[in-house]
Amino acid sequence: MSGDTSSQDGNGKVTRVIRIGTRKSQLARIQTDSVAEQLKGLYPDVRLEIIGMTTTGDKILDTALSKIGEKSLFTKELETALERNEVDLVVHSLKDLPTALPPGFTIGAVLKRENPHDAVVLHPRNLGKSLNSLPDKSVIGTSSLRRAAQLKKRFPHLEFKDIRGNLNTRLKKLDEKDDFAAIILAAAGLSRMGWESRVGQILDPEDCLYAVGQGALAIEVRARDKDIVEMVSVLHDPETVLRCIAERAFLRQLVCFFSLYLCSLFVTFPQLYLTGAVFSLDGSNSLKDTMQTSVASDSEVDERSQRVGVTANNVPGPAQDAAEKLGLDMANLLLSKGAKEILTVARQLNDAR
Ligand code: DPM
Secondary structure: OOOOOEEEOOOOOEEEEEEEEEEOOHHHHHHHHHHHHHHHHHOOOOEEEEEEEOOHHHHOOOOOHHHHOOHHHHOHHHHHHHHOOOOOEEEEEHHHOOOOOOOOEEEEEEOOOOOOOEEEEEOHHHOOOOOOOOOOOOEEEOOOHHHHHHHHHHOOOOEEEOOOOOHHHHHHHHHHOOOOOEEEEEHHHHHHOOOHHHEEEEOOOOOOOOEOOOOOEEEEEEOOOHHHHHHHHOOOOHHHHHHHHHHHHHHHHHOOOOHHHOEEEEEOOOEEEEEEEEEOOOOOOEEEEEEEEEOOOOOOOOOOOOEOOEOOOOOOHHHHHHHHHHHHHHHHHHHHOOHHHHHHHHHHHHHHO
């Protein structure tokens, strides 16, 4: 086993120590603690240590995410620590993990997805309202180009402005100033923070398609560390794994044009439906389609090791292949209808902003 870390307790019994790396934000800590808790329940003999780290992304919270561009900003320092054996696993929001991980890393577990939808958090003075009923020219805070594009189209009476910072900062900016009538955040993050009561409205797929992987937690590990890969693999939720493999395959095919526009949505299981869409910056130009495939259960074991960064040996390989193909086919369908042009223009406009 790499990173030989074990300790002896008073009775001379050797205990494996597993170190978990995490960002220091409250949300990251909550997510990491919940995974540690589950691992503790499954492996009572393992000693877990949680190591907090600051990432580049945490240091430049005031720059719009779409300008920073590369998502691995929030994950790079943690991966460096994994590589150096300073930690053994890292807990991420799956949607923050690029579709291609650096060599040597893999996603060893994708946990059961929580509510994947986006939510509206209202300024206290607007309690009881919805995006529809907010007054003309109300300002909505979001730095997600995906959310802004879809909502601009759907609610043309509203205005959209960037808001940055971690969840605590954003809530503060909303409540303590008069700059925003409401902000948009992922329902899953709000619920993990215990802020469900602040959700004024959950956006359904007609209003806003959620981001690839949204609402699911992922555990990143060293691919060569077979013991750890096996240990965390029991946390895989098979349905979430298949949905997210399809979503990530869709994103991987389009990411070279502009990564921030891709949205997707699944319903029902084992019949897997994928709705994929791309949008221009103001949402006026868009392409959207739905495809389906069956991932009915079978008993064949997986033969290949990784798909879009995910290692899930305990989920049937043919089902994973079908999910990956669905995502790829969806992306190719949108590309054949002009997705490349929409994304290229969107990227140029965003770079010029
Ligand atoms: C990514 C986006 C955002 C995060 C872009 C998007 C939102 C950025 C913003 C890829 N990562 O969704 O279109 O609003 O400025 C992030 C959140 C969570 C993970 C917070 C959120 C929690 C939910 C989850 C930031 N990453 O989206 O409100 O675990 O899926």
